[in-house]
Amino acid sequence: MSKGITSRAEDYSQWYNELVIKADLAENSAVRGCMVIKPYGYAIWERMQAILDKRFKETGHSNAYFPLFIPKSFFSKEAAHVEGFATECAVVTHYRLKNDGTGKIVVDEEAKLEEELIVRPTSETIIWNTYRGWIESYRDLPILVNQWANVVRWEMRTRLFLRTAEFLWQEGHTAHATKEEAIAETERMLDVYAEFAENILAVPVVRGRKTENERFAGALDTYCIEALMQDGKALQAGTSHFLGQNFAKAFDVKFTSKEGKLEHVWATSWGVSTRLMGALIMAHSDDQGLVLPPKLAPIQVVIVPIFKTEEEKAQIDGFVNQLTNELKVKDISVKYDDRDTQRPGFKFAEWELKGVPVRVAVGARDMQNGTVELARRDTQTKETVAQDGLAGTIAQLLDTIQENIYQKALNFRTSHFTEVNSYDEFKEVLEGKGGFISCHWDGTTETEKRVKEETKATIRCIPLDAKEEEGVCIFTGKPSNRRVLFAKAY
RNA sequence: CGGGGUGUAGCGUAGCCCGGUAUCGCGCCACAUUUGGGAUGUGGAGGUCGUAGGUUCGAAUCCUGCCACCCCGACCA
Numbered sequence: 001m002s003k004g005i006t007s008r009a010e011d012y013s014q015w016y017n018e019l020v021i022k023a024d025l026a027e028n029s030a031v032r033g034c035m036v037i038k039p040y041g042y043a044i045w046e047r048m049q050a051i052l053d054k055r056f057k058e059t060g061h062s063n064a065y066f067p068l069f070i071p072k073s074f075f076s077k078e079a080a081h082v083e084g085f086a087t088e089c090a091v092v093t094h095y096r097l098k099n100d101g102t103g104k105i106v107v108d109e110e111a112k113l114e115e116e117l118i119v120r121p122t123s124e125t126i127i128w129n130t131y132r133g134w135i136e137s138y139r140d141l142p143i144l145v146n147q148w149a150n151v152v153r154w155e156m157r158t159r160l161f162l163r164t165a166e167f168l169w170q171e172g173h174t175a176h177a178t179k180e181e182a183i184a185e186t187e188r189m190l191d192v193y194a195e196f197a198e199n200i201l202a203v204p205v206v207r208g209r210k211t212e213n214e215r216f217a218g219a220l221d222t223y224c225i226e227a228l229m230q231d232g233k234a235l236q237a238g239t240s241h242f243l244g245q246n247f248a249k250a251f252d253v254k255f256t257s258k259e260g261k262l263e264h265v266w267a268t269s270w271g272v273s274t275r276l277m278g279a280l281i282m283a284h285s286d287d288q289g290l291v292l293p294p295k296l297a298p299i300q301v302v303i304v305p306i307f308k309t310e311e312e313k314a315q316i317d318g319f320v321n322q323l324t325n326e327l328k329v330k331d332i333s334v335k336y337d338d339r340d341t342q343r344p345g346f347k348f349a350e351w352e353l354k355g356v357p358v359r360v361a362v363g364a365r366d367m368q369n370g371t372v373e374l375a376r377r378d379t380q381t382k383e384t385v386a387q388d389g390l391a392g393t394i395a396q397l398l399d400t401i402q403e404n405i406y407q408k409a410l411n412f413r414t415s416h417f418t419e420v421n422s423y424d425e426f427k428e429v430l431e432g433k434g435g436f437i438s439c440h441w442d443g444t445t446e447t448e449k450r451v452k453e454e455t456k457a458t459i460r461c462i463p464l465d466a467k468e469e470e471g472v473c474i475f476t477g478k479p480s481n482r483r484v485l486f487a488k489a490y
Numbered sequence: 491c492g493g494g495g496u497g498u499a500g501c502g503u504a505g506c507c508c509g510g511u512a513u514c515g516c517g518c519c520a521c522a523u524u525u526g527g528g529a530u531g532u533g534g535a536g537g538u539c540g541u542a543g544g545u546u547c548g549a550a551u552c553c554u555g556c557c558a559c560c561c562c563g564a565c566c567a
Binding site: 084087088122151153155156157162163167169216224235236237238239271272273274275304306307308342343344345346347348349350352361363364365366373490 | 491524525526527528529562563564565566567
């Protein structure tokens with residue numbers, strides 16, 4: 001059954017619909033572009049949440065929650081910020097419905113809000129409005145707060161997981177006494193994201209900074225991690241912003257320093273969203289479905305019994321019970337799929353579709369031989385191994401799979417990372433194999449925009465590890481002292 | 491918001507040009523045989539043909555309006 005589940009993103013929506021996660025678009029146009037995350041998909045998001053949340057706590061952050069509704073006036077306080085989000089806001093104007101007399105429910109025009117409320121597209125404004133009341137002295141700083149929430153951005157065109165009208169995310173908002181400390185925080189959280197992407201999601205990322213043109217609305221500097229999908233397109237997987245004193249000035253947030261001076265607070269914000277699920281899927285999946293790295297998989301091992309009689313089943317149950325206990329001791333999550341409504345072959349295919357890293361099949365034959373069949377999702381290989389020491393064998397195999405998935409993605413990226421020195425070469429690579437293109441750029445927004453118009457490629461980032469190197473811009477021939485990364489992006 | 495396309499059972503579709511109450515596959519239900527890679531056979535259930543109107547003895551089919559969705563573009567995590 002080929003569903004055309006390949007690296008091409010266009011194919012994924014079909015796959016979601018049938019198998020993992022469904023975008024249930026309501027008939028009402030008002031909720032177009034939203035997604036329903038089905039239980040198995042949500043379990044993956046929960047794993048991401050749990051792991052990230054732990055990292056945030058370890059780095060000194062606390063969770064809090066701020067309102068969904070933001071008074072319109074808050075938005076107009078930071079000029080660049082309004083401009084960036086103005087065209088994609090959902091606005092609440094009324095608070096009551098009524099029966100119009102014919103049985104139709106209509107908006108009660110008399111219940112018009114004096115000031116409209118914006119459904120948050122991001123929470124900087126309402127949070128900084130709140131911080132004003134929390135901060136007086138340098139002793140109140142830093143404030144290291146994170147929020148898990150949903151946000152709404154009325155995009156003209158949506159795309160499952162990558163750009164939905166409503167999405168789930170976390171947004172960290174920190175306040176600091178000094179510029180240096182805020183910049184350090186921005187970089188530290190970028191590292192948290194990069195480490196998570198590479199070690200947990202097994203998706204290699206480039207750490208870098210955005211150009212002025214691609215920067216977050218209201219930020220002085222935007223750091224990002226950029227991942228490469230199997231179709232050669234880049235995906236921004238997370239961002240960390242140094243906001244300077246912009247929001248402190250807009251919302252009049254000042255503190256008295258050790259020296260007794262009144263100063264504006266320094267800010268950062270950083271976030272990752274359910275887009276990470278899209279990244280995960282597009283980075284690793286194959287024609288058989290999802291491929292989950294073991295460290296993220298909600299179910300790491302699935303056990304499928306193969307039996308004809310009740311006696312056989314009972315014998316297998318006994319073995320599986322013991323194995324399950326041993327695996328749980330090693331903190332490995334197990335699912336025993338002993339449904340009698342589906343046949344083994346069906347179950348094999350179904351769990352492969354869901355990306356479970358390791359499958360154990362055990363039948364009467366195995367019980368006689370003291371063996372099981374061990375299959376791995378990443379390589380689609382299987383082998384017969386001894387029941388003795390099986391828990392240990394599986395634990396090792398999970399590590400191997402984690403490493404292998406990462407290596408595979410890394411090899412792909414390495415082979416789709418090209419240095420070019422001319423615009424012709426640039427266009428040739430872009431139209432050919434795609435991927436990241438490293439080249440010189442003159443540093444102007446104008447050149448960036450013209451390249452985008454002509455080729456659709458954008459500057460994904462200026463890599464943090466870019467070395468100083470004299471060269472000339474591939475487009476204008478003007479001097480440049482470091483390479484930047486271009487790619488077509490989602 | 492511009493350009494293109496599509497709406498028929500839970501999903502995917504045929505029928506439309508040339509009007510006569512809807513085809514096929516998957517899935518679902520029952521029974522039997524099966525069970526180490528998505529089983530097979532037999533029987534069965536399931537339809538406002540996107541929606542409103544028009545033409546007609548008769549509309550999935552022809553005409554008009556509306557709605558929704560998909561793709562491409564501008565915009566974006």
